[in-house]
Amino acid sequence: MEKSLNWREYVITRLIKASGYSAILFVALIFLFLLKEGLPALGEVSLSKLLTTRWYPIENYFGILPLITGTLVVTLGAALIAIPFGLGAAIFIAEVAPRWLRELLKPLVELLGGLPSVVLGFLGILVLSPSLRLLLNLPTGLTALAGSLLLGAIAIPTIVSIAEDALDAVPKSYREGALAIGATAWQTIWRVILPAARSGVLTAVMLGIGRALGETMAVMMVTGNAPVMATRWNSLFMPARTMTATIAAEMGEVANGSVHYHVLFLIGLVLFLISLAVNVTASTVVFRQKKRAERILS
Amino acid sequence: MTRPAVLKRNLSQRLGFSLLSLMTLVTVLPILAVVIYIFVKGSPAISWEFLSGFPRDGMRQGGILPAIVGTFYLTLGTAIFSVPLGVAAAIYLAEYARENTVTRAIRIAIINLAGIPSVVYGLFGLGLFVFFLKFGTSLLAASLTLSIMTLPVIISASEEALRSVPQSFRTVSISLGGTRWQTIRRIVVPQALPGIITGIILGLERAAGETAPILFTGAAFFLPRLPNSPLDATMALPYHLFVISTQIPEMPVQVQYGTALVLIFFVLGMNLVATVIRSRARARRQW
Numbered sequence: 001m002e003k004s005l006n007w008r009e010y011v012i013t014r015l016i017k018a019s020g021y022s023a024i025l026f027v028a029l030i031f032l033f034l035l036k037e038g039l040p041a042l043g044e045v046s047l048s049k050l051l052t053t054r055w056y057p058i059e060n061y062f063g064i065l066p067l068i069t070g071t072l073v074v075t076l077g078a079a080l081i082a083i084p085f086g087l088g089a090a091i092f093i094a095e096v097a098p099r100w101l102r103e104l105l106k107p108l109v110e111l112l113g114g115l116p117s118v119v120l121g122f123l124g125i126l127v128l129s130p131s132l133r134l135l136l137n138l139p140t141g142l143t144a145l146a147g148s149l150l151l152g153a154i155a156i157p158t159i160v161s162i163a164e165d166a167l168d169a170v171p172k173s174y175r176e177g178a179l180a181i182g183a184t185a186w187q188t189i190w191r192v193i194l195p196a197a198r199s200g201v202l203t204a205v206m207l208g209i210g211r212a213l214g215e216t217m218a219v220m221m222v223t224g225n226a227p228v229m230a231t232r233w234n235s236l237f238m239p240a241r242t243m244t245a246t247i248a249a250e251m252g253e254v255a256n257g258s259v260h261y262h263v264l265f266l267i268g269l270v271l272f273l274i275s276l277a278v279n280v281t282a283s284t285v286v287f288r289q290k291k292r293a294e295r296i297l298s
Numbered sequence: 299m300t301r302p303a304v305l306k307r308n309l310s311q312r313l314g315f316s317l318l319s320l321m322t323l324v325t326v327l328p329i330l331a332v333v334i335y336i337f338v339k340g341s342p343a344i345s346w347e348f349l350s351g352f353p354r355d356g357m358r359q360g361g362i363l364p365a366i367v368g369t370f371y372l373t374l375g376t377a378i379f380s381v382p383l384g385v386a387a388a389i390y391l392a393e394y395a396r397e398n399t400v401t402r403a404i405r406i407a408i409i410n411l412a413g414i415p416s417v418v419y420g421l422f423g424l425g426l427f428v429f430f431l432k433f434g435t436s437l438l439a440a441s442l443t444l445s446i447m448t449l450p451v452i453i454s455a456s457e458e459a460l461r462s463v464p465q466s467f468r469t470v471s472i473s474l475g476g477t478r479w480q481t482i483r484r485i486v487v488p489q490a491l492p493g494i495i496t497g498i499i500l501g502l503e504r505a506a507g508e509t510a511p512i513l514f515t516g517a518a519f520f521l522p523r524l525p526n527s528p529l530d531a532t533m534a535l536p537y538h539l540f541v542i543s544t545q546i547p548e549m550p551v552q553v554q555y556g557t558a559l560v561l562i563f564f565v566l567g568m569n570l571v572a573t574v575i576r577s578r579a580r581a582r583r584q585w
Binding site for chain 2: 008013019020021022023024026027029030033034036037085086088089092093096105107109110111112114115120121123126127156184185186210211213215216217221247248256264268271276279280
C-alpha cells in the first residue's frame with residue numbers, strides 16, 4: 001500500500017512538473033515552426049526586394065514596407081485613443097468611483113474584452129465606416145482610422161484592468177499620508193499614487209499596444225485592405241493593410257511551400273519577435289518593481 | 299492657506315474628476331451600445347429554423363446550425379486539451395515550483411504565450427498540426443491551436459486561485475499525515491475550484507470567439523452537414539460571421555445581425571456564468 005502510493009505520487013508529480021514546463025516548450029515550438037517555414041523566404045526573395053514599397057504577390061512583388069507602415073499608422077492611432085481613455089477610466093475606477101460603481105464598471109470593461117473582435121469588425125463595416133465616410137466626407141469609410149478606432153476599443157480593456165491593478169496595489173498608507181498632510185484627492189492621485197504605480201501603468205500601456213499590434217480580424221475587416229505606403233499625415237484617412245491582416249487574408253489562398261507562403265510566415269516571425277520583445281520588457285519592468293518594493297519593505 | 303488658493307484647488311479637483319468620469323463614460327457607453335444594438339437588430343432573425351436549420355441559397359437563407367455546433371465542438375475540443383494541462387501547470391507553479399531561474403523562464407513563457415498575436419497561432423497551427431503532423435484542416439488541428447492560445451489564461455487564473463488558499467490548510471493536512479499530492483487533491487484544489495473554473499470559462503470564452511487561429515487550421519467556408527469526426531473541417535460562428543459580412547454579396551443584413559447575436563450570446567453567456575461563480579464563491583468564502 002505504502003509503496004504503490006509512493007509510486008503514484010512520483011508519476012503524478014512528474015506529470016505536473018512536465019505540464020509546468022510545457023509553456024516553455026510551446027513558445028519554443030512556435031518560434032521553431034515560424035523559423036522553419038519563414039526563413040526560406042530570405043533565400044527566395046532577397047532582403048533588398050523585401051524592403052521595397054510594392055506588395056503585389058501575384059506578380060512576385062514582396063515589398064513588406066507598406067504592411068509595416070500600415071501597422072504603424074493603425075497602431076499609433078489606436079494608442080492615441082486607448083492610452084488616455086484607458087488610463088483615465090482606470091484612475092476613475094480605482095481612485096474616484098464609489099464601491100458600488102466600481103463593482104459595476106469592472107465587469108463592464110471585462111465584457112468589452114470578451115467581445116469577439118469579429119463582432120466589432122462586423123459593426124465596423126455596417127455602422128462605423130459609413131458614419132466616418134459621411135462625417136469626414138471621405139471617398140470610403142474603410143480606412144486606417146476605422147481600424148484605429150476599433151483597435152483602440154480592443155486595447156482599452158487590457159490597459160484598464162492592468163493599470164487598475166497597479167493603482168490598487170499602491171499601499172494605503174501612501175494615500176493616507178498624502179491626505180493627512182493636506183493634499184486634495186486630486187493632488188494625491190497625480191503626485192503620489194500615479195508615480196508610485198508608474199511601472200505597472202507602463203506595463204499596462206505596453207501590453208495594450210501589444211494587443212492592438214497583434215489584432216487581426218477587426219482590423220482586416222475595416223481598413224479597406226489596400227497595401228499602400230503610408231507616406232503622408234493623411235494616411236490615417238486612407239485605406240491601409242496591416243501585417244496581421246495580410247497573413248489572414250492571403251494565407252488561405254497560397255500553395256503550401258510557395259514563395260508567398262514563406263514570406264507570410266516571415267511576416268508572422270516578425271510579429272512574433274515584436275510581441276516577444278514587448279512582453280519580455282513588460283515582464284522585467286514588473287519584476288524590477290517587485291524587487292524594489294521588497295527592498296523598501298524589508 | 300489663503301481662501302482663493304483653496305477654492306482653486308477644489309475647482310481643479312472637481313474639473314479633473316469630471317474629466318475622468320466623462321472619459322470612463324465614453325469608454326463604457328459604447329460597450330453597452332454595441333450589445334444592445336446587436337440584440338435589437340438581431341433578435342428578429344432568431345427563430346427555431348434559424349437555430350436548427352442548415353444554410354440555404356448561398357448562406358443567404360436558412361439557419362446556422364452547423365456554425366453553432368462547430369463552435370460548440372471547438373470549445374469542447376479546446377477544453378479537453380487545455381484544461382488538464384493548464385490546471386496541472388498552475389498546480390506546479392503554485393505548489394511545487396521554487397523561485398528560481400527556471401520558474402522565471404516559465405512565467406515569462408506564459409506571459410509571451412498570452413501576447414502572441416492570434417494570427418501567429420494560426421500560422422503555427424498550420425505549420426505543426428495541419429502539415430507536419432498531417433491532421434489536415436480539421437477540428438483536431440483547430441482545437442489544438444486554440445488550446446495553446448487558451449493555456450496562459452487558464453494557468454494564470456488557476457495559479458492565483460490556488461495561491462489564495464491559506465497556507466494553514468496545507469500545514470494541517472500534512473501534519474495529519476497526508477502526502478503532498480493528497481493535500482493538493484483533497485484540500486487545496488477543492489478550495490480553489492471556483493477560481494479555477496472561472497479561469498477555465500474565461501479562457502474558453504476567448505477560444506469560442508476567436509477567428510484568426512482557426513482560419514487556416516480548421517474552419518470551413520460552408521458545410522452541408524455536421525462534422526462527424528475530429529479530422530473533419532468545421533464551420534464556426536465567428537468565422538461564419540466574418541464570411542457572411544465580407545465574402546458574400548447581397549447578404550441580408552438580418553441574417554448577419556442574427557449570427558452576431560448568437561455569437562455574443564454564446565460568449566457573453568460564458569462570461570456571465572464565470573462572473574456569477576466568482577462572486578458567489580467570494581461571498582461564501584470563510585477565509
